[in-house]
Amino acid sequence: MSDSQPSTGEEGTTTTVITATTHLTLPAHPIPLTYEELNPRSKPEEFFGPIGTFGITLLAPLFTYIFFYTCNDAVGCTPTTVSGWKYAWSLVGNFPSSAGYLWEWKAFAVYLGWYAYCIVCWKVLPGDVIQGNLLRDGTRKNYKMNGLYTLILTLGLSVGVLLNPGGIELFTWLYDHWVPLVSSSLAMATFQALWVYGYSYYNGELLALGGNSGNFIYDFFMGRPLNPHPPFFPSFDIKTFNEVRPGMILWLILNISCACEQYLRLGTITDSMWVVLTFEGWYTVDCLIQEHTILNQMDITTDGFGFMLSMGDLTWVPFTYGLQARFLAFNPVHMGPIYTSVVVAITLAGNYIFRQANNEKGNFRAGKNPKNLEYMTTERGTKLLTSGWWGRSRHPNYFGDWLMALGWCLPTGFSTPLTYYYIVYFVILLVHRQIRDDGACRHKYGKDWDKYCEKVPYKIIPYVNIEVWMRWGERYGEI
Numbered sequence: 001m002s003d004s005q006p007s008t009g010e011e012g013t014t015t016t017v018i019t020a021t022t023h024l025t026l027p028a029h030p031i032p033l034t035y036e037e038l039n040p041r042s043k044p045e046e047f048f049g050p051i052g053t054f055g056i057t058l059l060a061p062l063f064t065y066i067f068f069y070t071c072n073d074a075v076g077c078t079p080t081t082v083s084g085w086k087y088a089w090s091l092v093g094n095f096p097s098s099a100g101y102l103w104e105w106k107a108f109a110v111y112l113g114w115y116a117y118c119i120v121c122w123k124v125l126p127g128d129v130i131q132g133n134l135l136r137d138g139t140r141k142n143y144k145m146n147g148l149y150t151l152i153l154t155l156g157l158s159v160g161v162l163l164n165p166g167g168i169e170l171f172t173w174l175y176d177h178w179v180p181l182v183s184s185s186l187a188m189a190t191f192q193a194l195w196v197y198g199y200s201y202y203n204g205e206l207l208a209l210g211g212n213s214g215n216f217i218y219d220f221f222m223g224r225p226l227n228p229h230p231p232f233f234p235s236f237d238i239k240t241f242n243e244v245r246p247g248m249i250l251w252l253i254l255n256i257s258c259a260c261e262q263y264l265r266l267g268t269i270t271d272s273m274w275v276v277l278t279f280e281g282w283y284t285v286d287c288l289i290q291e292h293t294i295l296n297q298m299d300i301t302t303d304g305f306g307f308m309l310s311m312g313d314l315t316w317v318p319f320t321y322g323l324q325a326r327f328l329a330f331n332p333v334h335m336g337p338i339y340t341s342v343v344v345a346i347t348l349a350g351n352y353i354f355r356q357a358n359n360e361k362g363n364f365r366a367g368k369n370p371k372n373l374e375y376m377t378t379e380r381g382t383k384l385l386t387s388g389w390w391g392r393s394r395h396p397n398y399f400g401d402w403l404m405a406l407g408w409c410l411p412t413g414f415s416t417p418l419t420y421y422y423i424v425y426f427v428i429l430l431v432h433r434q435i436r437d438d439g440a441c442r443h444k445y446g447k448d449w450d451k452y453c454e455k456v457p458y459k460i461i462p463y464v465n466i467e468v469w470m471r472w473g474e475r476y477g478e479i
């Protein structure tokens, strides 16, 4: 089976080939023939251009380390005091346990083993082959969707280990080698990003429209190739593989390791740890149940695969999204029934909005409209929902996602602001994503998008017009 096929629909070798639930139609213009026409030069404008992308390339890994050195059982979690920072700094390269060693070959070998295991699972476990969206060269790629089976197998093996004598202690090996594992994932992420960047100059593959500026720093970060694959292994799509497997599943495993650490220290697992473990774990499970939906997301359809996604997927997601559980491992919080109920209610509300909104759009895009929602038809032929969750704001799913994120941070109590980094980072990520998506939709739908925006003026939070607030703020400022 070839990786890139004409859009006629063919049989995959494993199981049926299913076409991604998209409404995309063939471009009206003739498909350009030359490589240069297909891959035009882009302007380095996103993230404040080369300077901004250089800054994020350095700062994102740096923050991953800072989150550890300023928040661990040796220093506590006090990045708010000068003495806290000084003490944390003195421990870099000099940490009392292997959890803070900057590099360890054994951890690197374990990490490579984990990555290889994920590839083997992708190869040998069964799964539907889904045909992706139409690419601008007129072809479609096939994707094997078996992330959920990889997760089920991994969880099954984990339970097997945990039920054996010494299994809990074995699991805490991950907690005890946190920084060496961070460094290993970062090495892998950097290697991948460099390799796909270099290889994209040789194999004539389709480039991402936003990652072909000719500026190394910018293109390395944004991602030059759109759908990179290793040589001689064209059916292995590096981007979709990275997006939901080695990082997302590792996040769940690291959380289990933190829970084991807490159990060894306390002899029990606190309510706060259970809440974090359950809800963050469910996020991973839900993401893998819906794995096919990533084919319609901008990371897959538009963005290239570069350091942003490579580092984001392999390092940022598992090691910083796991901060809450790691904090609770050495700093247990007992929430009690009332606080637990409040946190659970917020998280469930977030999950409900997130899932309902994503399902409404997913069903609608698949040609189903079980709730009989209102919609408008654009000149392009695409339909846009104007009632239900998508009539309440233009990104209700982001709002639900953020509420869930709040529910993951609240169990850590209020002794440190650091564990709340996630909701701050997530606001920035979602607002930036909203602006990018709005721009892309305006480009796609033209004045139809303006009509939709008139009908649904609220950007993320239903019925809350941030722009009105901003204008009101400006007027207040003038007074």
Ligand SMILES: NC(=O)C1=CN([C@@H]2O[C@H](COP(=O)(O)OP(=O)(O)OC[C@H]3O[C@@H](n4cnc5c(N)ncnc54)[C@H](OP(=O)(O)O)[C@@H]3O)[C@@H](O)[C@H]2O)C=CC1
Binding pocket: 296, 297, 298, 299, 354, 358, 361, 364, 365, 382, 383, 384, 385, 386, 390, 394, 395, 397, 398, 401, 429, 433, 437, 440, 441
């Ligand atoms: N935890 C994390 O770190 C992250 C989580 N996420 C989550 O991933 C999920 C996917 O996010 P993302 O890919 O950014 O975007 P969305 O799932 O919100 O999809 C946006 C697209 O939906 C289509 N659309 C917009 N409005 C309508 C409408 N009214 N009716 C029908 N279709 C519409 C448009 O595409 P078209 O018209 O072409 O179909 C638009 O480009 C979200 O739930 C988000 O919260 C995302 C990033 C990071």
Ligand SMILES: CC(C)=CCC[C@@H](C)[C@H]1CC=C2C3=C(CC[C@@]21C)[C@@]1(C)CC[C@H](O)C(C)(C)[C@@H]1CC3
Binding pocket: 056, 060, 243, 244, 248, 287, 294, 297, 299, 307, 308, 309, 311, 312, 313, 316, 317
């Ligand atoms: C600091 C830095 C370099 C950040 C890069 C941003 C990345 C962390 C995010 C960009 C898009 C992401 C997505 C997910 C995780 C975070 C990153 C990689 C995602 C896999 C989370 C789970 C969701 O269900 C998702 C599959 C929709 C999502 C896809 C985008």
